[in-house]
Amino acid sequence: MLAYIVRRLLYALPILIGVNLITFALFFVVNTPDDMARMQLGVKRVTPEAIAKWKAERGYDRPLFINAEAAGTGVVTETIFFAKSVRMFAGDFGRAEDGRDIAREIRLRMEPSLAIAVPTFILGLLVSVSFALLLTFFRAGSLDFWGVFVCVAMMSISGLFYIIGGQYLVSKLWRLVPISGYAGGFDAWKFLILPVVIGVVSGIGASTRWYRTMFLEEIAKDYVRTARAKGLSEVVVLFRHVLRNALIPILTGVVVVIPLLFMGSLLSESFFGIPGLGSYTIDAINAQDFAVVRAMVFIGSLLYIIGLILTDLSYTLVDPRIRFV
Template sequence: MFGYIIRRSLYGFPILLGVNLLLFLLFFYVNTPDDMAETFLGEKHITQEQIDNWKQEHGYALPRFINTAESFPGVITQTIFWQKSMSLFAFRFGRSDQDNSDIGTEILRRIPYSLCITVPVFIFSMMLNLFVAMIVAFYRGTYVDTWVLILCVVMMSISALFYIIYGQMVFSILFKLVPVSGFDSKFPHYFKFLMLPILMGVISSFGGGVRYYRTIFLEEINKDYIRTARAKGLSEGVVLFKHALKNAMLPILTNVVVMIPFLIMGGLLTENFFGIPGLGSYMIDAISRQDFAVLRSMVFLGAFLYVISLVLVDISYTLVDPRIRIG
């Protein structure tokens, strides 16, 4: 098992290296350090000398891939690629181009804010979606099934932005029950700011979630062991909630574990519109301020978490389904 985990993790290394290389080419060839300097220096009163100084101070004055002025290993280590890109593998994210703040510290500081929204949304929406999906499966073929399905399709067709804006309009402006947006990190003040984004997150994932889980349940319901359970005289509720749910765990788990990186990385739209200072918001800020040091780190972190979550999916399969064994 341990060997399997190591092997699976190592498979992820070339992917991360590829991501890193692509990022480097994108950030240092398409948009050169000179451009970054001009952006950060304000564009109004700048000289080439200032640009060169900025590059020197931010570690961009080095050669990109090979430093011929140095002897080995400085040929490789004294380059932008090594110092800015390869250091990401050691989680040394460096400093923001914009305000010199430590990116690693900032990421750690913001993760809880993202989790404040994404974890409750994830838990509540999973519970609600599973529950409704089972109810719908329970009442399959009735008007409940039909209308819930129609509702799901309609809700899936609506953009997440719509839910956010109309959620703010309905709950804050018309009913005046929660603040439109904002955040207060002090306990217990943050609860009132979390209610609306969590509610909107749950509502926006309702359509897709219910349909997905309903399909899984319906697939299970037609299997032999369900027929056996019914033949034993078990009630439909027990059949569904006890037997079908247990056996439907595999696809549910896949869906759940793959969501982990998204939980940590936060929601771009939600955080932006509700003013939640999480990682999604950090990413948007970095894009709008052209802070490439932050962007590089965030993209790398996203890729890393995704690779990790795929490994976790594989491991979780073995735990949930004893039939799956690792050779």
């Protein structure tokens, strides 16, 4: 097991380097350091001296990948790529274009993101699995037919519709909760309850259909017929046998999402004005702040790889036959 984890971590290193390199290259294909300077200075006609000063203050006056004028290791280290990207592997994310420390901003914004993502994830999983089990229990009946119909209708509607509709109905007309904003401490629930409910409702359709498909596939197998032949009730068969054996495909989609909960929700945080990592990323994209975008892409890639490793490890918990060699 330990050897498997070490091997997977070693595989992750070139992946992270490749993602980092591609992100860096794509960003500078779109925007040169001169373009970044003009945008950050905020003036239409900016002097070459001002551009050169801005680049020198932020380290963008160096070559991108290779510094032919440097000696020794400086050929590689005295470059924009090394200064802005390679240091992230040591946890140094640097500073945003406005001068704020990126690592500190991430720590501050992680709490609001988790406050939305964790309840949405847990409640959404419980509701979707329960609804899928209900449809499977009454399969081929009226409840199953209309349940699938509702799920297809819900998954066909854009997530923006749920957000805007929820804000208009619950916040503007009924005035039950604030339409946007965020507050720390106990008062945070007033700002979080609507985004959480909308997040759960918007994901029920697709999740329920997927879980229902998994359960229907399991319920047609031989071990289920054997359990029924032993006199077990349909409820016992469904919860003790079908649900347990369907955990592997469920874990594939669930465990890998857990690390990504730290990244926040781009749409929800932006529309509800919550200062989380999702809105932080959107603001950085709009401002074309390469330092923040680079850091968020790196963290997202790292968390996704960790999620894949956790998914593989979780298989051994639900299926003892799986062993890593």
